[in-house]
Each structure stands twice: as C-alpha cells, then as structure tokens.
Amino acid sequence: MEEQTPVLEMRDIVKVYPDGTKALKGVTIKVYEGEILGLLGENGAGKTTLMKILFGMLKPTRGKIFLRGKEVRFKSPADAIANGIGMVHQHFTLVEVFNALENIILGMEGHGLLSKIDVENARKKLQKLMDELNFQVPLDVPVENLPVGVQQRIEILKMLYRDVDILILDEPTAVLTPIEVRELFAVLRKLKEQGKTIIFISHKLNEVMEITDRVTVIRKGEVVGTVKTSEATPQLLARMMVGRDVVLRIEKPPKEPGEVIFRVEDLWVKGDRGEDAVRGLTFEVRAGEIFGIAGVEGNGQSELIEAIAGLRKVEKGKVYLKGVDITGKRPRELYDMGMAHIPEDRTHMGLILEMSVMENSILGMHWRKEFSKGFLLDWNKVEEHAKRLIEEFEVSAPGTKAPVKSLSGGNQQKLIVAREVSKRPDFIIAAQPTRGVDVASTEYIRNYLVKLRNENKAVLLVSADLDEVLQLSDRMAIMYEGQFMGIVKPDEVTEEQIGLMMGGVKGEPQK
Amino acid sequence: MNLKNELRGYAKPVAESVLAILIGVLVGALVLWFSGYSPLEAYYWLIVGSLASTDGIAETLAKSAPLILTAITFAIGARTGLFNVGAEGTVYFGAMAAIIVTQYLQNPIAGLLAGLLIGALWALPAAVLKVYRGVHEVISTIMFNWIAFFLVSWLAVSVYYNPKDPNSTLPIPPSARLPLLIKGTSLSWAFIVAILSAIIVFIVMWHTKLGYELRTSGQNPRAAEYGGINPKRSAIWSFVIGGMTAGLAGAGLVMGTPPSYAITQGLANVHGYGFDGIGVSLVGRNHPLGIIFAGILFGALSAGATAMQQHAHVPLEMIKVIEGIIIIAVAVPGLLDLFARPFRRGEA
Structure with missing residues (x-):
C-alpha cells in the first residue's frame, strides 16, 4: 500500500480565520484508494475545518490538494462532488418535509424552471444503488418522520447517487444508537468492498479502532502522526489525541447508597x-x-x-x-x-x-443573597464567583466578561456543570x-x-x-x-x- | 482594568453608530445637492441653529428630552425580546394625565407622577394580551395608539378644552410647570427628568436582579425559564417600565414647553415622539446611555432644521430624510465590518 500513489493528498494545509485563529498549521494527509482513513482528534482540533477545505466549503490560507496526483482547487461543494468527493455533515442537510427521493435528487432536477423531473428514472437508479449496497431506506416518507439513523443513510445515498468515490463522514456516530452504529459500520464495510474510499472523522476511540484501516491523529491544527489501526491501541491513540495519558476508566469505589x-x-x-x-x-x-x-x-x-x-x-x-x-x-x-x-x-x-461568563455563572441562583447588595446585584461578588468556577473546573475562558459563545463546547459545558454544582x-x-x-x-x-x-x-x-x-x-x-x-x-x-x-x-x- | 474591559465592549456599537451618522450626513448632502440646495450652506445653518448659541443648545436639549424617554420605552422592549411601539399613544395619555391632575394638585411632582402612572396602566392591556393570549405586541400597541389618539382627542376637545382658546386644552397651572433651566428658552427640568430616567433605567437593566431577568428573557426565553425566571413576568415588567418613561415624556412635554403648556389642536405638539423614539433607540443601540447621545443628536437635527429652513431655504422635511438615512445605516448589520474588512485584509 505504501508504494502506490495516494488517491488524495492534502499537502501543508494552513488555515487562518479572519479573527486570527490558526485552525490548521500545515497539515498533510494522504488517503489511499479503497481504505477507511480515520481522522481522529478532539473537538476543535481542526478535523472539520480540514474536511471543509477538501469539500470546497472553505478556502485554505495556504497549501495544495492533489487528487489522483493532479492538483485541484475546489471552489464549492458542487465542484468537489463533480470531482467525486462527497461529504456527510454532522448536522444533516435534508429538507425535512421532503421524502428521501426528493431530498436525494434535490439540485439535480435538471435546468430550466419548468423542465420535467424524471422521478421514475431516479427511483430506479436509487433502488439499484440500494440493492447493491444491501441497505434500504423508505423513499416516500417525509424525512422528518424517519429516525436519525435512516436520515443519515439518506445523506450517504445522496452522495453515492452523485457518483462520488471518496466519502467524508463528519462524526457520523454522534447522533446514532449503538445498533444504528453497527448498521452504519456494515454499510461502510460494504462501500469499502466496492472500492470506495472513506474518511471517517471521529473523536471516539472504539469506533476508530473498529472501522478504520489507518488513523491520522490531529491535535491543535497539527498532525501528530498516522498509524495503522492494526498496530494501534486505544491507549496509544488517546495519548496522541490529547497529548497525555487519559484515564479512560473512571475510578468508582463501591458504595452503599443511602436514603x-x-x-x-x-x-x-x-x-x-x-x-x-x-x-x-x-x-x-x-x-x-x-x-x-x-x-x-x-x-x-x-x-x-x-x-x-x-x-x-x-x-x-x-x-x-x-x-x-x-x-x-x-x-x-x-x-x-x-x-x-x-x-x-x-x-x-x-x-x-x-451574555458574559459572569452573567451566565449565576443563572438559576441570581436571587441568592450572596450576590446582592441592597436591591442591586453585586457584580464584584458575581465576578468572584465566576472566577472561582473557572478556576475550580479549569474552564478555559478569555475572561469573566467574555461572552459565553466565545468558549468552546467543552468549556461551555464545564461552566454549566460548575455552576450547577455550586448550587450545592x-x-x-x-x-x-x-x-x-x-x-x-x-x-x-x-x-x-x-x-x-x-x-x-x-x-x-x-x-x-x-x-x-x-x-x-x-x-x-x-x-x-x-x-x-x-x-x-x-x-x-x-x-x-x-x-x-x-x-x-x-x-x-x-x- | 474593569473599566477598560467594559469600554472595549462599547467601542464597536459606538463606532457603528458614528459611522451610520456620517453616512447619513454624506448621503443627506448628496440628496440636498441633487435637490438644488447647497449642502454646505444647509449644514452650516443646521449647526448654527442647533449648537452655535445658547438658545440653539437649549432648543436642542429641550427637543431631545421626550425623544430620550420614548426611545427608552422601545429599548427596554427590545432588550426583553419585545417590539413595543406603544410609546406614541402613551405620550398622549401622559400629557393629558398631567393636564388633568395638575388642575387639582398644582404641583410639578404630581403632574409627573400622573404621567408615570398612566403610562404604567396604559401598558397593561397590551402586556396582558401578549402574555396570556399571545397577541403580538406590534399589532396590539399600534391599535392602542389609535385608541389613545381618539380618546385623548375627545378629552382635549370636549372635556378639558380651554374656554379662552378653542385650539388647545387647559394649560398646566403656572405653579405646576417644570421650571426652566435657562430663562427665555424652552429648556426645562423635563430634560433633567429624561437624563435621570435614562440613568435609572440603565441601573435597573444592568445592576439589578429584575434587569438581569429582563435581559435573560429577551436573549433566550428558554434559558430564562430554566434559570427560574418567569418570562411572562419579565414581559409585563418590560411593558410597565417602558410605559412609565413614555408617560413621563408626555407629561414633560406639556409641563415643560413654553409658551402653551397645553396640548394643541389635533394633538399636534405631542405627536410623533413615540415613533421618532424608535429611531433614536436604534441609533443609541437600545442602550439607555447611548440613547442620551442619540436623543441629543436628533434633538439637534430638529432644532437646527428651523434655522436651515429660514436661512438656506431647505424644507424641514429634508431633516427627516437625513434621520431616515441614519437609521437605515444603523440597521444594516455588520456595517462596520463591511468598512473595516478592506483594511484588515491588508494586514493578513
């Protein structure tokens, strides 16, 4: 495998956002034909940014993309799809009141406002596709009435219908039940058998271990390394991903419950x-x-x-x-x-x-005496409180006055946990x-x-x-x-x- | 350190408003020019009329007082997630209440309290309809504005008319008038009342539990409910406090504006402030302190317009055009980014 040219290579990709955030600091990844490559990293590591660049949704600040050895530059997702690269997003992009068939052919109805849509032909083509892959989705039910797992399969079908041979899946299991995950993996294996190439983005170690052939680990906008899955262990990957050993087991001493x-x-x-x-x-x-x-x-x-x-x-x-x-x-x-x-x-x-970290730190306890001074709110006390939460829970925030939306998801959640626990x-x-x-x-x-x-x-x-x-x-x-x-x-x-x-x-x- | 951070938070909205004002002035100049007037001459007299003399400044500040108060009505609503356009009708009621009450209690405090109270009361129907029946406040407050217009017109013409002057209501008795700050001008304590109200509302909104609850409800009603806040209660408070300031605006108008100290025919002298306040609030970024400056700006435009008409022969309406452009420019989201981007690209 090492000798062949990669079907896809992203070389030295740098992405600097307008606000100065360096999301990617020179990332190189190689994907080989017919493999499942895991792209592993924590939230905010840059996985999604990298894939959005590949899919033509973002422009890289620097760097090149080679498809089958030829340099390419995608201006839009449509461009990427035309070149055989498809992406299934973490948040689905389906029209909820449309059925699967309508969703899948959306955007391919042909030109001209009044031109006839060849629905029957599309249905036949889709049915053939589903039979080959051995997975079925109901084509005539509005997608809002379908379980998430099925909606996701519709998203995958949507891409396959457009004849893509490189499929990017962004955290595909985040919304799935364990059974649905198993079903998804079966579909992915089938796709691989048929020669499709898959890039599987995840931060879940077990899944990456189970489904991928190789794993590229990204941390803070840089590639930490690429390993063959068969030679990796969850512990190794975890270490690569967070830069230190993660206690994957939670210490839980036995305890007799009380009243x-x-x-x-x-x-x-x-x-x-x-x-x-x-x-x-x-x-x-x-x-x-x-x-x-x-x-x-x-x-x-x-x-x-x-x-x-x-x-x-x-x-x-x-x-x-x-x-x-x-x-x-x-x-x-x-x-x-x-x-x-x-x-x-x-x-x-x-x-x-x-609203600010400070203001959020007292939601649901703002009426407590400790935060007021007569009939005024005592912002000094609130700030002390917010600082205490930030310190105790290691919340990384630009400051107590920063709006909460400037915090990453993990830090937002830590702030909530901190606040709720502080209610004693x-x-x-x-x-x-x-x-x-x-x-x-x-x-x-x-x-x-x-x-x-x-x-x-x-x-x-x-x-x-x-x-x-x-x-x-x-x-x-x-x-x-x-x-x-x-x-x-x-x-x-x-x-x-x-x-x-x-x-x-x-x-x-x-x- | 604290103050510095806080100021940084204000820098962007202030810059955006200033930019909008500049755009208003520039586009206004173009409109003047195309209409055959000299923009320079027009603006010269606009500034002279509003800022170059004690009289001009007094007129500017006097005109700003009711605008500041009605702008606050809108701002409190906006901060609570409501689009309250009921200030207009409330101003009529505030003015009428002040006239009625001061006929019996000849004291300025009584007049102001009357405006405040009627403002709070008149806000309740729209609040109750919103909270308990889901009637959208834009619909209800616009309707209530018309009810207020005809009700107050009827009171003005049929009940509290001035027997000596059929064109106006009974005047505020001299002992109940708001003292003038500068003799011979129309700048009265009404201006001080407006400034104090803005400061009090600022404190309530940003330094009390009630304000915290109002702002939370406005930003995210679900989070408010989760946080033990009753969004319905917040909405009612928002209407009531907003009603109070609009009521005060009306009371201040009749109690502090010589020479008539009364409501004139067709409610002409208390008309339009509620709607102008919406623009003032937008330019002041729905913030009580920003509104003070925006109110003074609009006061100046309105005070200078007279001089502009007299000397540069530009019609008064042209000022409304400039005001309109400023408001539209403020309403364009991300206006500042639009202008700052070309410069930033150079850096990167």
Missing part, C-alpha cells in the same frame, strides 16, 4: 405533539447513587427531565424530593430545595450565549452531560459526577451515550417509548441484553 432522595411515582408526561411521551414511570434515586437512564434518544427522556425539573406539565403521577411533593413546582422553588439541573441542550437552555444540590440531574464535549472535558465531567456520588449526592444521569451510562451508573434503566424496559446493574448485564431493551424488548422482570 431515598428523589422519587417518581407513576409519572405521565405529554410531548410537544400531545402524545404520551412518558408513560407511567416509577423510580427512585438514593443518596450516594448514580441512577442512569439509557435509551435511544426521543423515547421520552427529554420530556421526563423537563417534567421533573419544573419545565413541563406533569399529567399524572407524583414527584418527590427529600420526601416533599414537588410535582408542578417551578424551577426556582426546586433549586432552592436542593435540585440542580445540567440541561441536555446547553446552547438553548443551559446558557445565554450572548442534594439531587442533580445530568442530561447528556458530555455530548459534543472533548475527551479531556468528558473525563473531567464524568469523574466529577462520580465525586458528587461519593459525597453522598443523588445523581440522575440521562444519556444517549451507552458507555457513559454503563461506566457511571450504580443502577440503570433503559427507556423505550416512555417506559422502562428494565432496571439493571451495569455489571450484571450484557451489552446484548441492553441492546435488546433499547430496541423495545423487556428485560427480565425485576422483583
């Missing part, structure tokens, strides 16, 4: 469309315990969290915190009673992006606490949740990341269509059992 802090009884909650999103849940979280809820996203987890955090109406049932009925209480009362909430949507709920809660809800967060911050946040548990707090962890739930929970439930398929201990259950429950098969009855 019941939080209890939910026969809880029913409606979703936005009036459907029963949560259907009769009953569970409890004890002091010194992490209770995890796993499951495919969209099975009522969000509605459950919002209902217990005072943000959504409870239709039926009761919620108790430290023995007090808190059903229907407002967030402010709940926080004053010792609840804290790391929300799943940090940019739309957890933070006010335009007895019960903390952690919803998707490490989603879209870099490895180092993930490790930090996970260890912190364990620390809270060790300090006898009750933690409710809701996460679509199965590994996270397995690793952190003392007990865990698997949620499916608003119900628990079972409550189990992570070390007494196999991955297959969990997979089944996530797919809606009830676990062994627990008495």
